[in-house]
């Protein structure tokens with residue numbers, strides 16, 4: 001699968017334009033001995049924006065969490081820009097599907113974004129004016145600068161989502177992993193945020209987004225990972241996102257009827 | 273009475289002799305450290321666990337007493353008792369953790385079980401000791417309710433050193449502890465070792481509890497870590513400020529409570545300190561400017577008046593009658609309505625002005641929806657008081673409102 005994607009990259013531009021920035025191999029994850037991900041390998045390239053697509057319960061969130069060691073994996077490794085996960089933490093910004101935080105916490109929107117800078121601040125450094133400005137500009141990128149001083153519990157759901165997006169931006173990472181960042185965000189904001197993510201890829205950063213809207217995937221993303229417990233396909237959108245692949249990912253749930261060979265995750269799922 | 277006050281002031285200003293001053297300084301340091309660390313215990317939602325920990329110290333204290341009197345012939349050696357306390361507190365904490373992890377019991381049930389079992393064991397042991405070592409165990413019951421009477425220089429020194437260590441850790445680990453309490457997933461993803469941060473927090477808490485045992489007593493020592501942060505929360509929306517304020521409240525309350533107990537010698541120190549802290553809590557609850565109850569009520573009242581006045585005047589400007597009794601009352605008070613309900617000349621003028629203001633606010637909301645959403649005062653106060661004048665002019669020009677007079 002990865003050979004295919006590399007091949008396509010070469011075809012597209014005439015030379016290998018980008019390197020593998022996020023490399024997961026052989027990831028198997030089980031909750032309570034029930035396998036949720038089975039031998040998943042995936043590569044994302046720097047300077048490109050990848051969508052992770054699959055039905056509810058396919059293991060998309062689990063994939064992101066396990067690749068970062070946030071839930072235990074049975075097998076599997078992650079390399080970030082050639083470094084093992086442990087050395088590369090500072091190069092990752094991860095935004096979970098639902099922030100499980102205490103909304104009554106004594107922190108303003110700006111304070112939350114500032115937390116994204118903690119990792120770079122170092123031992124005993126206190127947030128300075130410079131950090132505040134940096135955090136403010138990140139809030140501005142998601143159109144939330146006017147809410148900087150609000151306590152986070154006093155923001156709407158979509159606004160809270162945007163604050164956590166701003167925190168991820170503040171991390172100035174190399175690889176951005178975002179779990180459905182557009183859920184509950186209005187169309188105008190989605191546009192603004194998407195432009196920001198695109199701008200990141202233009203700087204050579206790697207962006208990986210779990211995305212549910214099949215209609216917009218083609219327009220917005222460069223590459224795609226189709227996943228349903230196993231990898232169905234991984235590569236440039238135009239090459240791998242065929243109706244056949246989608247049918248296998250969603251195993252009939254998109255309105256196609258389940259026909260022919262049951263493949264990958266669909267087969268496993270049918271028997272468990 | 274005045275004699276009591278004079279004595280109290282003497283104690284508070286450290287003029288009541290060496291021993292009293294020692295007690296006051298020791299108590300204040302303890303209270304400050306407990307308040308500071310308490311902020312993170314509270315934000316990490318560990319307040320109940322800390323209660324279990326403090327109760328779990330009792331069997332350790334009594335066992336240590338028995339061992340110490342057997343081996344060293346002096347059961348009251350403080351260091352032995354404190355080591356015993358720490359030891360059984362750790363056991364208690366581990367027991368809670370174990371129950372939560374390996375049974376289906378929730379944390380609150382686990383805490384309740386451990387707390388009462390350890391305390392029961394402690395009480396039984398204590399009674400045993402009392403019947404065996406008559407007289408020798410005199411100091412032991414102090415560990416339950418606390419006493420400053422026998423506080424020695426070494427004890428105060430121990431408290432000072434511990435408070436210093438707690439303070440250092442709070443400064444050096446502030447960012448990490450904040451992340452731990454606010455967003456543990458994020459902390460993990462960033463590569464922080466959250467398990468060891470949790471252990472650090474528990475260790476500091478344990479240290480404060482153990483050194484506070486003798487002064488405040490095990491039943492009440494935990495209040496030292498809970499009340500100051502809860503009171504501090506009323507005054508601020510910032511973690512860093514909350515730590516400073518809680519430290520201050522903890523120190524102040526303990527200082528004052530210890531002074532009280534030095535004057536009213538037959539009342540228990542722990543109780544007096546906690547009651548003092550509670551008074552500070554009560555004051556905070558009432559008068560804190562942002563989150564306090566009075567401020568809240570006042571703000572609500574003001575808000576209500578503004579809305580009623582505005583809606584009433586807007587109704588007048590549309591030549592609609594005003595039915596709402598509160599609105600009528602407010603408009604009458606401002607002489608916009610006469611007693612019979614007729615609109616006065618001033619009322620008409622104010623209504624005109626309010627209508628213009630509302631049009632401007634609506635225009636602002638249309639032109640700058642995000643900023644308008646972020647404004648607390650949107651459509652509540654006159655627009656010129658809230659947004660820059662040139663913006664108001666721009667808006668009114670756009671609306672072709674001729675000749676806007678900003679000051680009237």
Ligand SMILES: Nc1ncnc2c1ncn2[C@@H]1O[C@H](COP(=O)(O)OP(=O)(O)OP(=O)(O)O)[C@@H](O)[C@H]1O
Nearest residue numbers: 031032036054055056057058059060061062063097
């Ligand atoms: N903490 C957990 N314990 C047990 N099972 C879990 C847990 N979290 C997820 N699962 C199961 O693992 C599977 C994958 O879950 P995951 O959250 O990764 O799906 P997803 O692809 O992100 O779905 P969605 O589109 O709804 O976000 C699901 O079948 C779910 O029921």
Ligand SMILES: [Mg+2]
Nearest residue numbers: 060061062097
């Ligand atoms: Mg998910």
